[in-house]
Amino acid sequence: MRSAGTFETMSRSRSYPLRTLDKGLNDLDRRLFDAVAESPSPLLDLTMRPLSSAADHSKLWVLIAAGLGSSGNLSMRRGAVRGLATLAVASLVVNQGFKRLYPRNRPLYEGVPLSRLRRQPTSNSFPSGHSASAAAFAIGVGLENRTAGYLLAGLAGAVGLSRIATGAHFPGDVLAGLAVGAGVAVAGARVVPPVDDSRTLIPAPNVEDLGPNPDGAGLVVVLNPASGDGSGARIVDELRGSLPAAEIVDLDEDSDIDAIAADAAGRAEFLGVAGGDGTVATIARHAIEAGKPLAVFPAGTFNHFAKDIEAPDVAAAISSFQAGRVTRVDVVWLNDETLLLNTAGIGAYPEFVRARTRYQRLRIGRPTATMRAVLKVLRDSSPKKVRIEGRAATVSFFFLGNSVYGSPSFLPGRRSRLDDGVLDVRYLEDGHRNATVRLLTSWISGRLRNSKIYRELQAPVVTIESDAPFRVAHDGEEGDLHTRAHFRVAYRELRVFGSSVYE
Missing domain, CATH: 3.40.50.10330 (Probable inorganic polyphosphate/atp-NAD kinase; domain 1)
Structure with missing residues (x-):
């Protein structure tokens, strides 16, 4: 026959199932911690303390980013920048967010071998900041360069293990940190999509x-x-x-x-x-x-x-x-008379260039001139009614690039090639209901290409026409007025000295 105390305990368990689950998970967390931290492994004794120390203040990841940035591989260099930016955001989210919301004491580490112990942090234990930074950096790099990402993922996991083996964190802290870092990296890819080098099939460089x-x-x-x-x-x-x-x-x-x-x-x-x-x-x-x-x-x-x-x-x-290394790159001709190397724009962009140039003549410095120009364009810019390849459109933003720029977005990144033989066109159509909200929703959700506001095309020739003159800015210059702007790619027409970055 069960005692009254037993029935009381069972009743309390049924009344507070979340409390019971939390207690069970904490007990499992401590058991896993003991299994790792107290493991008599010479390999853990040799590697865990130096690895944990190397990851302090993200020194390990900054050093790796410097190596990636100095490489000749463009995707690795992009990965270094994305990895550090993602790491910085993840660190901010963990230290100024989660650690303040969910206080948890550090584990007791009497059973940890002395060869692994080091001075422990005094901040809250949940989640592990080292693990969040490791996952954020590894996935951030991997979004731009898959091979490097796979290698760094293993190192990130080892850093997480080192935080348990040295007595700094429970396994749950580490898993939560890895999840936060990964989540920040995935969210970053939604906001600033990684460059997709495989969007077009391109012949070998000349x-x-x-x-x-x-x-x-x-x-x-x-x-x-x-x-x-x-x-x-x-x-x-x-x-x-x-x-x-x-x-x-x-x-x-x-x-x-x-x-x-x-x-x-x-x-x-x-x-x-x-x-x-x-x-x-x-x-x-x-x-x-x-x-x-x-x-x-x-x-x-x-x-x-x-x-x-x-x-x-x-x-x-x-x-x-x-x-003495020379490679051939594309150029763009505007109406067969003006040469472009980088980009052209109509709508807000020419107005921005004109305003910035005017402010710079006041000798107020380029950063100040740029900010004043942005504010002026946001306040005064109006959409332009044009026909793009015969299709009527009212555009608030129009971008045209020489070769494909980065990934789908109205904030183009950098080019990975300059010899793919296409124009990269992106523009925003005005006149849609709740356009700003719909655009931001599509952008953040990663479904920008499905938006009715954002348009994108790649072609060797693009023609824009309008009944009213419109200004075409290009390569940082405010440009001239046109009623017809015919852009065409001159495939690999320019020979330039440069490293064989496209090989």
């Missing part, structure tokens, strides 16, 4: 080896000292020191850049340009007409084209030229 040229013989560089708020003037000594045999032609405010570029292209064996994207596009046209390879020395503010041909700074561009 690469020429012209042989080494250590001193710059035969090179004529057209240099714009005003580019990048004076960056052009600051790189002259670096060019002359590294390429003493090269000729450098300085531009000034009154220079006829087309005449100077045509003259330089006619007498040069190799044509060079030091300036921003707008200057590079102008000189590239003359390099194509003369059939000369182009060396791009970045001296602008953003230098998008130089970065995408693996010449992010002057030193890298000099090394590429000296190595």
Whole structure:
């Protein structure tokens, strides 16, 4: 016969099933902790403490990110950036969110071998911040480079194990941390989709080896000292020191850049340009007409084209030229008269470029000018009624890129290729009910391509027409007014010095 106390305990268990479940899970958590932490394993004794220490303050992941960033693989470099950004968000969510909401004491670690013990943190135990950071970084990298992600996933799991083996966390803390880190990484992929390098099937790149040229013989560089708020003037000594045999032609405010570029292209064996994207596009046209390879020395503010041909700074561009490696990339022609290297836009983008240029003339600094221009566009911009390939559309944002940019999004990332032979077109249609809410919902849910507001197409030729003139901004320049804008890709028409990043 059961006692009254037994019936009372059973009744209490039925009344508080969640409390009973919580007690059972905590008991299981402690048993698993004891099994790992007290395990007499020489391998755990040798590896767990150093691994746990290496992951303190994310030192391990920062070091790995630096290695990935210095590699020649573009997807690994993107992964390093995404991994660190995801790690930072996960760390913030854990330390300023979960640890404050769910306080839990650290485990008692009398049974942990002395060879594994180290000074333990005093913050709440749930969830494990080390594990969250590890999972966030590994999955963040893996979203851009699958192979690296698989390798880092194993390391992330080992870091989680080390937190148990050294007595810092219960297994439940580690599992929760891994789940939080993974969740942040997946959410980040919804907001900023990873680059999909397999969206188009592209022939192998055209690469020429012209042989080494250590001193710059035969090179004529057209240099714009005003580019990048004076960056052009600051790189002259670096060019002359590294390429003493090269000729450098300085531009000034009154220079006829087309005449100077045509003259330089006619007498040069190799044509060079030091300036921003707008200057590079102008000189590239003359390099194509003369059939000369182009060396791009970045001296602008953003230098998008130089970065995408693996010449992010002057030193890298000099090394590429000296190595004599030339690859062919696409360019875009607007109405068969204006050459584009990067992007073009109508609607809000030209208005932004014009406003930023006007504010910069006030000498208030580029960041301030950019912010004021953004605010002005948000306040004053109006949609444009156009016809895109004959289809009527009212667009608030229109982006056109030379080659495919990143993943589906109205915030394009970087290009992984510049020789795929297509235009990348994305635009937002105005006039839909609750357009902003619907757009953000589609974006966050990862179903942007199914949205009736966001449109995307890839084609070698795109034509935009309108009854009213519209401005076409391109490569950071505000551009001219048109009633018809015909864009076409010139497939691998430009030869540039750069590393074989596409191989």
